Amino acid sequence: MTDLLEPRAMGQSLVRRDGEAKVRGTATYAYETPVPAPAYAHPVQATVARGRVTGMDTAAAETMDGVLVVLTPFTAERLASTEDWEYAVLQTDEVAFRGQLVGVVVAETSEVARQAADTVRVTYDEQSHDAVLSADRDDLYAPEQVNAGHPTDTAEGDVAAAMATAEVRLEQTYETAMYHNNPLEPHATTALWDAAGDGFLTLWDSTQGVHPARAAVSEVFGLDEEQVRVVCPYVGGGFGSKGTPHANLVLVTLAARALPGRAVKLALTRQQMFSLAGYRTPTIQQVHLAADRTGRLRAIAIDVVEQTSRVKEFAEQTGVPTRMMYAAPNRRTTHRLAALDVPIPSWMRAPGECPGMFGPEVALDELAETLGMDPVQLRIVNEPEVDPDSGKPWSSRHLVECLREGAERFGWDSRGPGRRREGHWFVGYGVASSVYPTMRQATSTATVRFEDGRYVAEIGAADLGTGAWTVLPQIAADALGVDVGDVDVRIGDTRYPTASVAGGSSGTNTWGSAVVQAAREFRGKFGNDPRDGDEATGNVDQAAMDEDHAAYAFGAQFVEARVHADTGEIRVPRLSGVFAAGRIINPRTARSQFIGGMTMGLSMALHENSVWDPRMGQVANHDLAEYHIAVNADVGDVQAHWLDEHDPYVNVMGSKGIGEIGITGTAAAVVNAVHHATGVRVRSLPVTLDKVLPGLP
């Protein structure tokens, strides 16, 4: 049990500190860093899905006016480490996926760089590629572990026996699509080596973690970390795709080393992002449920098949939420991967939980229908007393309260059992649960200094729209016992103390804990009357870490769907969520996090789908005109509420993470609402009118 910090600044609905710069457009993103006489880089990409580069004719590019540098796998410098295939840029003639980087042109202007890159002629020894994900493949394999260090498979009891003897059983296969993060700011960097090209490197990079990015680049280029500075005060969205660096960062660093002393800028085009900046693997989820007539689960199991690239493994932890959401004596989860000639999958908002809360949450709705039971009630009767996975008690779990309050706020009781029609529209309600683990990273350090009569906290944290610029001062103010107006925070630069990645909804938990430690060290050393320049440091590893409880945030989402009786058009006029996510430090920014996640979940349900062309080995709809994300007119009334929960075990703020939970469960709630409206059960995302239309009465 932790002594919770007295909330004074925490809980205030403050306007973002970076707000004025953002509404004026003067907040400086990576590519925009003002530097004298920058040069511009444009990549050359492979146009085959598998093979070897046999030659590159760069003559036209090299003789073009304004071209400064052309690099190919045959001319680029050898990197110190090529252990990570993704970062071994221009180090091999092997092509592992279409769109892979095979060259770069640097020129005086972006127009010339692009034109010159287009003139580079690449010849290949093309090999046949294999890029079809299927659960029937005979080469599926079990990875050693899945993401976040989770075991690949888990089993308890005997699922098969429970299924065979169950009063009610359900076995269905569900599919989520391939998704691309598509932050509005592309992956972009301004890179500058010192004049000698070997002493010091500065990267203004769009990243969710300046220190993790520095560590990766230092290793690849064989530099001491002190030789590299990474700066990123603002991130134009990331959603995981900027959580670890991608090949573009290595490419621009190589390009800039060829022009020492001159800054080189590289922003991926939107089209290039579809093969170079990561994506969420499509998943195939076979879900098994066995229950008695009262709805109590006797067995719950999920067998997941998904893809990774042949050259770098990424194992989405899709089965993980099934391990802990509901009680059942017999349980099983498995993950199998197909290693394909495809771009490298990576992190996307709520990896694991986002796809993994689709299949099971739709399956529960199907089970409720079979039982003739309210789907809210079905979830309530399967509430586990302790974490079924670890056996530990919950640090706090208020899923039932979220379901009950959510149902009341939404008007769930007005939901009849059957189809309802209003004019040309069928109307239905759906529900699903949400969950996200509460994570704290192992390393993060903060300093607190007294400077010109103000308190300054420094930590290399990132704000990708999450609110760190605003929330960290609130935490620091309460830890120091001063007004939030007397606190400045500096983030987004490796010159500040080491911070962990903004990922896993762990930022505020981790960095906030370090800031509180620093503040307490500061007060312990200097009391309440410090002198100018007094400074203290705190580490997250000094903060109490509870190992005895299972810590998760929970939620419930309710959806009203309307399906047009003639066209099958699907609209979602209402989306309402109630969350139990610990203390909310800034209600204004927190609400945006919740509704943003929920709306991205709505987008996943209805629109998003990277249409894979297996013959070409590429995404066919690789731009924002054809990869549809929810636009303003697709979004109706979106409400996020939260319970007054202060978790006493997770940290001194009493807070959990809120950046990702909003996207979990949403797509299932939409599918369930569409089924309630129409009687059509869609088990493969996205829910589009062509899937609904044949089943309409």
Add this chain to the structure above:
Amino acid sequence: MDAEISLTVDGARHRLTVDTRTTVLDTLRERLGNTSPKKGCDHGQCGACTVLLDGERTLACLALAVAHDGAELITADGLAAEGELHPVQQAFLEQDAYQCGYCTPGQICSAVGMLQEIDRGWPSHVTEDLTAEPELSHDEVAERMSGNLCRCAAYANIVPAVQQAGGRRS
């Protein structure tokens, strides 16, 4: 091929030589150092580059600079030229109608242009009566702001922000 043009940007006049392939967006960002308008797609698909060009909301990435010799451009930064935020900008702060901030200058220029269009009585796809004065309803604002993508999905805050600013503007 290069061409000499003049542009007025946020009240300041510039004479400059541009590659005839250069867009208004790249002219602003890479030649004049005005990075208020953002590049999200370079294909007119996301709206992040929206500026006011001769008073109308325009996608700067789809306009070639050489075709707009003499034009007057206002970016989101220019809307607050006197140091005081435009009512649309103030409403965005109060409604938290943004997160990462990358689409925000485009959203704001688009909202300013859109409110003028409503003032002129221009109907939209969702306007029931094409001859009536359009209202600043949720559906009208959402429809008219749908050319501006927000991946953080602040839409549910953008609509009330535009309504708030629209209500105050006269």
